[in-house]
Amino acid sequence: MPETPTTPSGAYPSTPHGPQSPPARLPVPPPRAAPLRRRPRPEPRHRVGECDSPVSPFPGLPRFRFADSWLFLGVRQIGDSTARGVTLRAAGSGRSDFSCATKASEDHSGLTRQLLDFQHDTVDETDGGYDPFSQLKERFTDFKQRNYVENFTNYQKLAEQQTPEFMVVACADSRVCPTSILGLQPGDAFTVRNVANLVPPYEHGASETTAALEFAVNSLQVPNVLVVGHSRCGGIQALMSMKSKKDDRSSRTFIRDWVSLGKSARLSTEAAAGNLSFESQCRHCEKESINSSLLNLLTYPWIEERVKEGNLNLHGGYYNFIDCTFEKWTLVYRPGLEGGSKYAIKNRSTWS
């Protein structure tokens, strides 16, 4: 990491921010259908950082500035950023509490739904600023009504325990959520997401991915691990762009240190596709890196053991969002095989 706390430059693939076309905006939710009661405007809201909210859900604990629960209390202002002169407020709240308490655990057959004390004023957003949290609140309400209520029995079962079929390792990229792409339902997949969906080798030591692998395989006993890579991966691009500056401390960044875990994938890419364009090499490396991660999985003793016993399958997946295809394959591990490679690929197919 740079010694001074400045923003590192030149360390990232050029991800244009402020693109030519504006970022996709969340759609404006429809106006509320149900009439809501009003109540007098309460005292002015506290600014962020003041800790004397009148009611703390955690008596005896130092009080934090709690914004209200969605569906329980109204969303108060979050992020009063006076430095920017912007006050972010949820439309329709920000002044009082409103409770939309759907106590599913009390009566789920019809779901008790109480709309109390909702101040329906539309707050003037003095700068016309965008409030993502009111949008997210609407989204959660939509999820609650459309998904949670309909699947309430399933959620109550899941509340007791999870028994996922998969552990998924996917990239943190906003475009490649594996739940969305693969239609995973709650309870299906214990999912880790990190930069470039990398699995470090066992000798790397402690990491969040390592801890998750240990829990998923040893405690949850998932029968499948799926490593999912994707097209246009910024982390892989960073790996392929790295100049070899082993001893140059000033070029160290977290990103550089982390994506270096994929260096064997870079080496095999350069060997196999070094004559191709940089973009093609990145494409190649995205897939090589998945295989490198699959092989790294086998460096974990408890994983190798379960794979050998036939109790755990290791799969690779590659999501290409340019043409919307998903390629998947399964690693075959034959440690006792005489002559020839211990590793092979089977069941490769492309879904489109």
Added chain:
Amino acid sequence: MDPAVERLKTGFEKFKTEVYDQKPDLFEPLKAHQSPKYMVFACADSRVCPSVTLGLEPGEAFTVRNIAAMVPCYCKNKHTGVGSAIEYAVCALKVEFIVVIGHSRCGGIKALLNLKDGADDTFHFVEDWVRIGYPARKKVKDECSEMPFEEQCGVLEKEAVNVSLQNLSTYPFVKEAVANGTLKLVGGHYDFVSGKFDTWAL
């Protein structure tokens, strides 16, 4: 094909026909780049994908998922996985919000609360990871000792989020962006037993 994998194929084909092909205006610009407004930390638990509970669309949230949605303190030589994600989100993607979301019945939080001082760890890596939340555990043990274990877990789920929010501020680039007013840190808690979602700011 393995039935479990067959299900993924069905899921993908449904995504392609019902989502991807129906929203070219959303997906076309995403082919070139992403510019998410949010960075989300959520638990790896199979029941709590934030894309589902918050209806996040592709392109909206750069999402890290790990056990108990924890963020360790800034350390140049450790936890490069989390560090790289925060660095990328804040410095390259310039997200405007970082949201850390805990949840009910979290196994990682339960493991944290179950830690016995001086005793051997049950796992090799899991306890080491959840110890990031140790300050929260101490606070709950000190101040909620009368509560039953399950209720203590419920409190710890939120206190651990607060520790993660505080740890986020130890990253120089996060601190700078928050001071500049270009980044906000928000805590969240999803209770799937009673269907609630809380948010707050430190």
